[in-house]
Amino acid sequence: MSGSSNSPGPTAAERPLGFARLRDLPGHRLDRHGQPPLPLDCGVALGDLTIAYQTYGQLNADRSNAILVCHALTGDQFAAEQHPVTGKPGWWQRVIRSGGPLDLARYHIICANVLGGCMGTTGPTEVNPATGEVYGLRFPVITIRDMVRAQKLLIDHLGIDRLFAVIGGSMGAMQALQWAVDYPERVFAVVPIAGAARHSAQNIAFHEVGRQAIMADPEWCGGDYLRQGKRPERGLAVARMAAHITYLSEPALHRKFGRTLQNRAHVTYGFDADFQVESYLRHQGSSFVERFDANSYLYITRAMDYFDLAGDHGGVLANAFRGSVARFLLISFSSDWLFPTPDSREIVHALNAVAARVSFVEIETDAGHDAFLLDVPEFWRTLTGFLDGAAEQRGIVRP
Amino acid sequence: MSGSSNSPGPTAAERPLGFARLRDLPGHRLDRHGQPPLPLDCGVALGDLTIAYQTYGQLNADRSNAILVCHALTGDQFAAEQHPVTGKPGWWQRVIRSGGPLDLARYHIICANVLGGCMGTTGPTEVNPATGEVYGLRFPVITIRDMVRAQKLLIDHLGIDRLFAVIGGSMGAMQALQWAVDYPERVFAVVPIAGAARHSAQNIAFHEVGRQAIMADPEWCGGDYLRQGKRPERGLAVARMAAHITYLSEPALHRKFGRTLQNRAHVTYGFDADFQVESYLRHQGSSFVERFDANSYLYITRAMDYFDLAGDHGGVLANAFRGSVARFLLISFSSDWLFPTPDSREIVHALNAVAARVSFVEIETDAGHDAFLLDVPEFWRTLTGFLDGAAEQRGIVRP
Numbered sequence: 001m002s003g004s005s006n007s008p009g010p011t012a013a014e015r016p017l018g019f020a021r022l023r024d025l026p027g028h029r030l031d032r033h034g035q036p037p038l039p040l041d042c043g044v045a046l047g048d049l050t051i052a053y054q055t056y057g058q059l060n061a062d063r064s065n066a067i068l069v070c071h072a073l074t075g076d077q078f079a080a081e082q083h084p085v086t087g088k089p090g091w092w093q094r095v096i097r098s099g100g101p102l103d104l105a106r107y108h109i110i111c112a113n114v115l116g117g118c119m120g121t122t123g124p125t126e127v128n129p130a131t132g133e134v135y136g137l138r139f140p141v142i143t144i145r146d147m148v149r150a151q152k153l154l155i156d157h158l159g160i161d162r163l164f165a166v167i168g169g170s171m172g173a174m175q176a177l178q179w180a181v182d183y184p185e186r187v188f189a190v191v192p193i194a195g196a197a198r199h200s201a202q203n204i205a206f207h208e209v210g211r212q213a214i215m216a217d218p219e220w221c222g223g224d225y226l227r228q229g230k231r232p233e234r235g236l237a238v239a240r241m242a243a244h245i246t247y248l249s250e251p252a253l254h255r256k257f258g259r260t261l262q263n264r265a266h267v268t269y270g271f272d273a274d275f276q277v278e279s280y281l282r283h284q285g286s287s288f289v290e291r292f293d294a295n296s297y298l299y300i301t302r303a304m305d306y307f308d309l310a311g312d313h314g315g316v317l318a319n320a321f322r323g324s325v326a327r328f329l330l331i332s333f334s335s336d337w338l339f340p341t342p343d344s345r346e347i348v349h350a351l352n353a354v355a356a357r358v359s360f361v362e363i364e365t366d367a368g369h370d371a372f373l374l375d376v377p378e379f380w381r382t383l384t385g386f387l388d389g390a391a392e393q394r395g396i397v398r399p
Numbered sequence: 400m401s402g403s404s405n406s407p408g409p410t411a412a413e414r415p416l417g418f419a420r421l422r423d424l425p426g427h428r429l430d431r432h433g434q435p436p437l438p439l440d441c442g443v444a445l446g447d448l449t450i451a452y453q454t455y456g457q458l459n460a461d462r463s464n465a466i467l468v469c470h471a472l473t474g475d476q477f478a479a480e481q482h483p484v485t486g487k488p489g490w491w492q493r494v495i496r497s498g499g500p501l502d503l504a505r506y507h508i509i510c511a512n513v514l515g516g517c518m519g520t521t522g523p524t525e526v527n528p529a530t531g532e533v534y535g536l537r538f539p540v541i542t543i544r545d546m547v548r549a550q551k552l553l554i555d556h557l558g559i560d561r562l563f564a565v566i567g568g569s570m571g572a573m574q575a576l577q578w579a580v581d582y583p584e585r586v587f588a589v590v591p592i593a594g595a596a597r598h599s600a601q602n603i604a605f606h607e608v609g610r611q612a613i614m615a616d617p618e619w620c621g622g623d624y625l626r627q628g629k630r631p632e633r634g635l636a637v638a639r640m641a642a643h644i645t646y647l648s649e650p651a652l653h654r655k656f657g658r659t660l661q662n663r664a665h666v667t668y669g670f671d672a673d674f675q676v677e678s679y680l681r682h683q684g685s686s687f688v689e690r691f692d693a694n695s696y697l698y699i700t701r702a703m704d705y706f707d708l709a710g711d712h713g714g715v716l717a718n719a720f721r722g723s724v725a726r727f728l729l730i731s732f733s734s735d736w737l738f739p740t741p742d743s744r745e746i747v748h749a750l751n752a753v754a755a756r757v758s759f760v761e762i763e764t765d766a767g768h769d770a771f772l773l774d775v776p777e778f779w780r781t782l783t784g785f786l787d788g789a790a791e792q793r794g795i796v797r798p
Contacts, residue, residue: 042668141668201652201676202644208677209640211670212684213612216633234615241608242641245601250736253600259707267705269441269540271610271697275704277600278607285611298670305674306666308658337649337736 025120026084028053030154044140048129051154052120053112056080056096057104065396066160069111070168070175073300074292076119079111085291101383105399115150116142116300118293125293137223144307148178162186164394169193169372174307184323189390193331193372196343197317198308206246207301210239214294223295236294237285244284249335249368317350328358329386333371424519425483427452429553437548443539447528450553451519452511455479455495456503464795465559468510469567469574472699473691475518478510484690490772500782504798514549515541515699517692524692536622543706547577561585563793568592568771573706583722588789592730592771595742596716597707605645606700609638613693622694635693636684643683648734648767716749727757728785732770
């Protein structure tokens with residue numbers, strides 16, 4: 001039976017160790033128990049899929065105002081509300097709000113935890129109903145396309161024929177692009193922010209460092225830590241620290257921290273966090289492990305590494321977009337060195353080559369890749385302006 | 400008694416576990432046993448200092464042709480010969496050779512393992528003669544200035560009043576600058592390559608990730624691994640992998656690896672090294688641990704983090720160079736994002752402000768920070784040209 005509910009999810013006995021605190025996560029679930037399994041790129045068909053998602057704002061009568069927001073690597077479905085685990089504001093709460101760029105008075109926002117995630121959607125932390133055991137590394141390796149396939153099931157279930165927009169930053173941008181490629185008739189507008197059509201060698205390298213840090217932690221137990229009542233927290237924290245540097249820019253780090261010492265007048269000639277930037281990084285690592293699962297980190301980074309739209313289309317990126325009827329807005333940030341502007345421009349060129357409707361803006365900021373999560377007025381104005389115009393074309397009434 | 404010898408170093412009983420293979424390292428030793436201890440920035444005075452060093456080429460009669468080459472974080476004194484541990488060519492063997500930029504027919508090259516290193520110079524892997532135990536974390540935290548103080552003892556011991564040049568890349572550039580600041584009358588020419596006058600927040604952050612990876616490894620044993628017969632190889636490998644990415648450039652990684660798969664036609668949907676760049680990084684990590692010590696990595700990265708010439712001189716970098724009489728050549732590489740060109744330019748401006756003799760060249764290359772180790776013809780020509788001119792002024796005869 002398939003259905004959406006506000007159920008607290010699997011019972012305590014079904015949930016793995018370590019992530020016990022997540023067992024009572026609030027929110028919607030699409031439970032596809034008994035439905036046909038989801039075929040994945042790796043060849044496996046995934047049965048008993050659960051998708052955890054949140055919605056914000058009202059769906060209008062003709063179901064034309066739905067925006068799917070796709071989260072990034074370590075994001076989740078709690079985009080516009082206090083996070084039930086961390087207690088912090090949602091990662092896009094300042095964007096998704098009444099009067100905001102994703103105006104809750106006008107749009108219906110859907111945000112789902114990605115396949116492979118650890119906030120309720122089926123992933124390596126979940127129990128495989130077929131075996132009664134936690135998946136761990138027995139979970140199949142997934143791709144961005146698989147994530148989007150799962151989202152498509154959710155959108156079908158919600159009775160939405162055509163999304164007004166698919167929007168996402170970073171890995172969310174990859175998903176938005178994949179929607180445009182795989183389901184062109186199901187999206188009216190597509191907004192990939194700080195993204196790319198393929199993961200670069202340098203980005204694969206950074207991901208590999210993170211994975212190696214996790215797998216080097218003896219508490220990882222060959223991926224079987226949940227069954228053994230352990231968690232590779234130190235390895236996961238190191239992975240997060242390395243990744244976090246890539247989300248910022250050198251000028252932003254210099255502006256925020258420089259060489260300022262942490263609550264001390266002089267260096268201590270030791271290995272404590274003498275510098276503020278060290279203390280900040282350590283905090284990033286230790287707070288991350290409280291809300292994220294190490295195996296999920298492996299799977300989701302791998303999905304990003306495998307992403308290569310041109311590779312999927314005979315090496316010609318434009319071919320990926322031949323069926324596109326959507327309007328595109330590409331946004332990049334000038335100081336983003338993880339997904340730099342040329343990555344977005346490459347997509348624009350491919351869209352131009354198939355005469356797609358495409359707008360492109362590089363936002364000047366020193367905030368680096370993380371700019372898509374921050375208050376960057378020009379970014380918000382660009383997003384608002386594009387959505388206003390598209391909404392008018394789509395006949396979505398202004399509130 | 401102080402003396403230089405080709406002795407094989409401490410006996411097996413004196414050498415720590417794990418690094419047993421290094422006990423028979425060839426080369427010169429300056430053993431300062433019984434001499435006054437070396438005062439360090441942290442306030443400790445270090446007794447019984449040993450400095451392991453190599454020399455290449457002949458010292459001329461008036462001892463005017465000596466060049467001190469300062470190695471980088473993971474380099475060592477075996478700059479221009481087959482490495483006794485790895486069997487590979489020396490890290491600057493293509494630069495230090497007859498007819499090369501550091502012409503062995505003309506110059507006498509000295510290269511010493513830095514204080515805190517693990518190739519024979521006193522550092523955390525060595526036995527503290529006062530206690531008979533391996534230093535480990537009981538070794539005092541050192542600075543770049545301390546490294547240069549130790550080198551100065553060596554140069555005194557060798558009877559060289561004035562070095563013709565001090566040359567180094569990366570951390571070697573920091574040492575070259577420190578020589579110019581602390582012993583201005585002892586250096587005729589100074590060549591800091593791909594360096595900076597202070598370690599940036601981003602660079603401290605990357606070092607901190609590496610240190611956390613090492614300290615997260617249970618085999619690190621709170622720094623006491625050598626006494627316990629263990630080695631934190633996995634943590635050290637992760638530290639190396641993260642650092643190695645910063646030594647390259649995104650274009651170089653793209654050119655060398657792109658998204659090319661490693662000995663396979665298709666991705667495997669797993670966590671093996673599907674991509675060449677992953678395989679390459681893993682190799683960098685695993686080969687590094689065979690030649691480097693984890694605690695040395697902590698100490699030397701810390702010394703770099705603490706480096707801040709302006710901070711040492713009232714916040715005004717120019718003040719550091721007020722006593723300078725040397726000729727300077729600054730070299731940066733256009734694609735180096737670890738020590739980018741503006742870092743070198745800042746030094747040039749400070750030197751200009753005190754009317755120092757300074758030349759500056761930014762070399763166009765996509766090779767990133769590691770360019771100083773590679774065959775980059777314009778770099779070699781620049782180095783050769785500067786040294787030729789300086790040697791003429793110094794009266795060093797052309798071979």
